[in-house]
Amino acid sequence: MRNALKIAKWEIQKNIKNKTFIIGIIMTPALFLLFSFIGSLVNSSDEENTLVYVNDQVGAYEALKETAKTQHESWKLEKTDVSKEEAAKLAEKHDDAVYLFLDKQSVEQGNIQYYAGADAEDEFAEQSQILSGPLKAVQLKQAGLTDQELAAVAKPIQFEKEQILSKEENDQKADDFLKKFVPGIVGGILFLSILFNGMQIFQSASSEKKEKIAEIILSSITPSQLMQGKIIGYFVLGMIQAFVYLAAAIGIAIWKWDPEVLSYVLVPQTLLFVFIAILGYFLFAALYVGLGATVEDMSSTNNMQGLVMMLPFLAFPFIGPIFSDPEGMVAQVGSYVPFTAPAVLIMRLAVLEVWPWAQIAISLATLAVSIVFLMYAAGKIFRIGIMMYGKNATPKEIIKWLRA
Amino acid sequence: MLETLLSVKGLNKWFKDKHALKDISFDVKRGEIMAILGPNGAGKSTTIRNIMEIIQPDSGEIEFTGHQGIPRDKIGYLPEERGLYKNVRVMDMLLFLADLKNYPLKQARERALAYLEKFGLGGKENMKLEEFSKGMSQKVQFIASILDEPELLILDEPFSGLDPVSQDQFKEEIYSLAQNGTAILVSSHQMNVIEQICSRLFMIQNGQKVIYGTLDDVKTQYANFKCTIRGENLEQAGLENLPLVVRTEYTEGTAILSLGTEAEPAKWLRQLPEQLEIHELSIDRISLHEIFIDIATERNLIREAGEVYA
Numbered sequence: 241m242r243n244a245l246k247i248a249k250w251e252i253q254k255n256i257k258n259k260t261f262i263i264g265i266i267m268t269p270a271l272f273l274l275f276s277f278i279g280s281l282v283n284s285s286d287e288e289n290t291l292v293y294v295n296d297q298v299g300a301y302e303a304l305k306e307t308a309k310t311q312h313e314s315w316k317l318e319k320t321d322v323s324k325e326e327a328a329k330l331a332e333k334h335d336d337a338v339y340l341f342l343d344k345q346s347v348e349q350g351n352i353q354y355y356a357g358a359d360a361e362d363e364f365a366e367q368s369q370i371l372s373g374p375l376k377a378v379q380l381k382q383a384g385l386t387d388q389e390l391a392a393v394a395k396p397i398q399f400e401k402e403q404i405l406s407k408e409e410n411d412q413k414a415d416d417f418l419k420k421f422v423p424g425i426v427g428g429i430l431f432l433s434i435l436f437n438g439m440q441i442f443q444s445a446s447s448e449k450k451e452k453i454a455e456i457i458l459s460s461i462t463p464s465q466l467m468q469g470k471i472i473g474y475f476v477l478g479m480i481q482a483f484v485y486l487a488a489a490i491g492i493a494i495w496k497w498d499p500e501v502l503s504y505v506l507v508p509q510t511l512l513f514v515f516i517a518i519l520g521y522f523l524f525a526a527l528y529v530g531l532g533a534t535v536e537d538m539s540s541t542n543n544m545q546g547l548v549m550m551l552p553f554l555a556f557p558f559i560g561p562i563f564s565d566p567e568g569m570v571a572q573v574g575s576y577v578p579f580t581a582p583a584v585l586i587m588r589l590a591v592l593e594v595w596p597w598a599q600i601a602i603s604l605a606t607l608a609v610s611i612v613f614l615m616y617a618a619g620k621i622f623r624i625g626i627m628m629y630g631k632n633a634t635p636k637e638i639i640k641w642l643r644a
Numbered sequence: 645m646l647e648t649l650l651s652v653k654g655l656n657k658w659f660k661d662k663h664a665l666k667d668i669s670f671d672v673k674r675g676e677i678m679a680i681l682g683p684n685g686a687g688k689s690t691t692i693r694n695i696m697e698i699i700q701p702d703s704g705e706i707e708f709t710g711h712q713g714i715p716r717d718k719i720g721y722l723p724e725e726r727g728l729y730k731n732v733r734v735m736d737m738l739l740f741l742a743d744l745k746n747y748p749l750k751q752a753r754e755r756a757l758a759y760l761e762k763f764g765l766g767g768k769e770n771m772k773l774e775e776f777s778k779g780m781s782q783k784v785q786f787i788a789s790i791l792d793e794p795e796l797l798i799l800d801e802p803f804s805g806l807d808p809v810s811q812d813q814f815k816e817e818i819y820s821l822a823q824n825g826t827a828i829l830v831s832s833h834q835m836n837v838i839e840q841i842c843s844r845l846f847m848i849q850n851g852q853k854v855i856y857g858t859l860d861d862v863k864t865q866y867a868n869f870k871c872t873i874r875g876e877n878l879e880q881a882g883l884e885n886l887p888l889v890v891r892t893e894y895t896e897g898t899a900i901l902s903l904g905t906e907a908e909p910a911k912w913l914r915q916l917p918e919q920l921e922i923h924e925l926s927i928d929r930i931s932l933h934e935i936f937i938d939i940a941t942e943r944n945l946i947r948e949a950g951e952v953y954a
Binding site for chain 1: 693698725730732788
């Protein structure tokens, strides 16, 4: 074990100093942050761009300004005296401007005219109803309604839904959902992160052959120690990466969404998701380490090797059916197939209200047995494959090694 | 009398139907340089890999004096198929390999710096191996194999691909390690180098022992005299009919006559035909190189000479 840990330490040190890893670990959350920041910048700059000039002859400007301020921040209202002819010309020139004409007649008829620049045109057409409230008030006032009548008319009739569950119960339900969904996301990030690092094992084992160092290393340690060391090393690297990603994701979630998000992460359910993600890692790590020992040249891998590379992604086409029916046939079968089980379980458990413990137990047991079997097979392949220089192993050779 | 450090006894290895090693037995002693020789595919690397437990023999024993099993951290190994990680620094690489041998890192660093200096790589310890030439990388590989002061050093083709200057550096270092008590097992095709440094040799052909003994014994026993004559009409002179000539080769005005073991040069020379037109004549012992070529091409000069292989 000591030798395996030395290999693990070496793989960690080698990769952690590697630019690709550093860039990957820092850049992914940084890019995520940057895009969300740019997104908000773009949104807000868009919003600020619409200038609504109001030629007001009915005294509604202040009410309109107040409405715009509360309901549509991006509109900046200004008073203007321009005529309709001038407005038409100005709107042609200024894409982000709208010229609104309010006179007694137009308000009375409920037909308000405006000129809009090209950029502001669509948005104003969609959102202009916001301004109808204050104008309706002016209209009714012109019709001679008293303030009391005005208040009654102005107040819309609302339909209020009575809750089946009490507010507390409802909050509790939402809370329960988040207590599974958020850990599910944590499990998902962890699984993907350690899985992608696990794929590096393939590269690592393959380069050992390519750079012909395997025999030098195997003069000091056994092949199984080398294999174990690689699996542990890339597991730790995956965990480091996952930790950074999760910290960034939680940080962004607290900032953008809900300051309480951490309380949904630190729940017992998270442990099961982490456990599933780790089991998934070991399953695919065994697959990749064995496969890496059979491949020296990536460009000439055979169909079998290509298929094995794709196995971890087998669950991805079923994301839709699983989320739409987490208790359905696809979801249940997916939980029992070792190569889809980790991803399917994480997806199902994140959205299921009641966890099917019997299914979870069978699925985890299947996964555990498969890991033991695959590790054993990978060990056999690795032992011989890693020493074979100059060519990729054929399926026939791999089967022979497995039988040996 | 040197103490035996490694004993290989009755090693057999099969690859499918091929009997790759047939009852191989030899010893390597402290302070000696023992050569394992043979043509490509003879079984040298397979023997070495069995010693290193990289592959398991089908039968036979390998004993390392004073240890149960093979103490890998006491053995330095430079395999024939060798390389190093390209994208790591030289010092990191050396320390990692020393650490795998459980050698103290502080000491390893000091020794690494000293050896890098010695092999003309001083100040390059922080460079990445991808910046190194093939020869430079080979020096780093050699340093890696001796960094942890091994009791037994196994070098599989250490001189291949080296320029004559580097070859001399390696040769001197190997010699000095042996002088300091390291047991060295070296396989090589460079017979001239082997002849200069090794004290005993084990020659293998088709997985089987052909010759085993000290260099002097082997030479006395197998390296008979040969007479090289340059002259005119040699092929018509009936040289092959001379006494004690076991084989004759003619090439462009030159005849090489291989003599039997009983041949005494002074006496034998008198029997040359008087009419023979000689431009040049020399008489020497067969070199290790020739014995090797002989074995490799299975001409079996030694057998023709009437000797039975050991």
